[in-house]
């Protein structure tokens with residue numbers, strides 16, 4: 564079995580893994596903002612922020628320079644564990660406008676607990692040679708960060724590749740040449756519907772290192788159980804915000820349902836603090852409530868998995884049931900299962 568539970572030491576405390584980092588759109592126009600959740604969901608004292616975006620929002624950056632804390636700006640508790648990625652996703656279509664030294668300084672300044680290295684994400688549409696150059700670039704940027712980083716914050720090297728060999732070789736090379744506390748696999752969001760490719764890449768990474776493994780961007784309801792099953796230690800997601808923007812109600816075990824498809828219902832079938840006491844009508848009319856419920860849905864998915872593990876339930880039996888309802892994800896799980904069985 565590849566599923567595992569571990570602990571990671573960070574400046575703001577010990578992190579129990581596996582864990583989800585909800586993406587925090589800090590400072591974006593208010594309709595995209597992430598509502599407060601760290602008080603109401605006690606096992607979700609985590610957040611993923613974009614270092615580059617924070618640095619580039621002048622008013623906010625000035626406030627942070629002036630002594631305001633990032634956690635105050637975000638409206639989360641002081642012990643929230645913050646993972647700051649480099650903002651590499653912004654470099655998909657533009658030149659890299661930062662350096663490892665500048666990014667590390669910003670990550671330190673905002674009090675981030677986990678640092679992601681600057682990277683150049685891949686695109687499915689790029690020629691292979693271009694993606695190859697970007698892979699090499701990300702490796703060099705990670706090694707430069709490893710050389711310059713001297714703090715206690717865990718440093719995760721961003722790793723890219725569209726085939727298992729590249730990802731395996733990249734991690735082995737970084738392991739030999741640098742000092743990293745973990746690895747974070749990027750560029751998978753554009754190919755997320757190719758479950759076979761994504762699961763092979765993740766399993767190659769899992770085999771290449773025993774260190775902490777993070778997967779960028781795939782922490783939604785469908786992928787979360789797959790990632791847990793493959794032994795991934797953390798993941799992030801903005802699915803709870805995006806789904807609410809599309810008026811989708813997330814249900815653990817089922818996925819998203821457009822609210823407009825729901826008729827004649829007084830209460831939604833969820834016991835989270837949002838849904839248990841409010842009518843369907845009230846939630847439909849309040850985007851923040853929908854975001855909060857959707858985040859609960861992601862948190863409950865993880866809790867359910869941990870519960871199955873803690874009662875000694877055969878995880879494959881649980882997942883057989885969990886993926887029963889959807890042909891596509893069931894096939895993805897079957898593929899992952901075959902590959903995991905070959906590995907273990």
Ligand SMILES: [Zn+2]
Pocket residue numbers: 833834835836837838839856857859
């Ligand atoms: Zn709910």
